[in-house]
Amino acid sequence: MKVVAVGAMIPLSILAWRRRLVPRAEGLIGVAVVTAAALLAAYPLPAAQLARASTKPDSGGPTERSVKSGAITSAVPRPGDLTLGGHAGQILLGLTIRPAKPGPNQLLVYVLPIQGKAQDISIKVSIEGRALPVRDCGPNCRSSEATLTGGERIAVTAAGSAGGTQTFDLPKLPAPEGTALLDQVQQRMHELNSYRQDDSLNSGLATVTSQYAFVAPDRMESVVNDDSVIWVGPTRYIQSHPGAKWEVQSGGPSIPVPSFIWDYFKPFIAPRILGAQTVEAQETEVLAFFGQSGSTAVWFRLWVDSQGLVVQGQMRADGHFMDDRFYDFDAPITIQSPVG
DSSP states (O other): OHHHHHHHHHHHHHHHHTTSSOTHHHHHHHHHHHHHHHHHHHOOOOHHHHHHHTTOTTSOOOOHHHHHHTOOOOOOOOTTOEEEEEEETTEEEEEEEESOSSEEEEEEEEEEESSSOGGGOOEEEEETTEEEOOEEEETTEEEEEEEEOBOOEEEEEEOSTTOEEEEEEOOBSSOOBOHHHHHHHHHHHTTOSEEEEEEEEEOSSOEEEEEEEEETTTEEEEEETTEEEEEETTEEEEESSTTOOOEEEOSSOOOOSSOOGGGGSOSOEEEEEEEEEEETTEEEEEEEEEEEETTEEEEEEEEEOTTSOEEEEEEEETTEEEEEEEEOTTOOOOOOOOOO
16 A cells, blocks of 8 residues: 555656645555554554465475575575665565685575566676676575675666666675674663654655654654645544644554564574664664565664664565665654644
């Protein structure tokens, strides 16, 4: 539903630019996108749906026979791998390096389009402009081999009008294990009483930007296109455009604060430290890992400061290519029900 709403904003934006439509319609859809995003962030899929999803033939997970034989039938990462997420147009791409040490390595590419079948998408892989042979290893799986030293740039191209090229810059090999840093992140981030988050969500069809403020234990305020949604416990207040009357909806779920999208994709698999990077004058360590819930495969990348706080985040999932900025940690933020 969120992907559909994001796509619907494109023609509305064009009409608004041409002054053939009141911008409020676009704002209403924007509010729907933010509400859907908040629900997705707060709650994973129901258990029954997860069970059905995990039995799909195209889920990309290895079968018992493939595990016993050692054959590659899935590009889903395993513990000890180095794995990086990206997207080419509307197509989710996950690149996994195994064993992620200097020398011969397997390059596994996870492929998942928003529409159509993954097995119909042609994938090309190149290192520093040199093309590699690519083989099918499953509906969502492509594989290559290469001798790596670390620091290479790998380009993965998905053919078709919905595709494109994603480049992955490898760290030095072997990349340091990141479990301890990820544990520090979980502890520090879940100690927060308040914080702000700027979000840029790209479905491959359109991009929606929004701003959030969170206050423990259950308050959130979001703004998209100057339109607002306030959550106070189980009650939601929706303002479709600035100056409009607030609509009140009660009896729904509340938002647990603090909570983060990666909390719902456990266990965390293959956490690795990619290196150091400066983000807005702050020195950070870049942490990459993989998570899965049922058949939903998600790649995360977090930029972590010296205190274990995430100042920048990245999520790559099916039709959900999101970049976040986190700030104002434990700042005096106030979120209250609108007066009147």
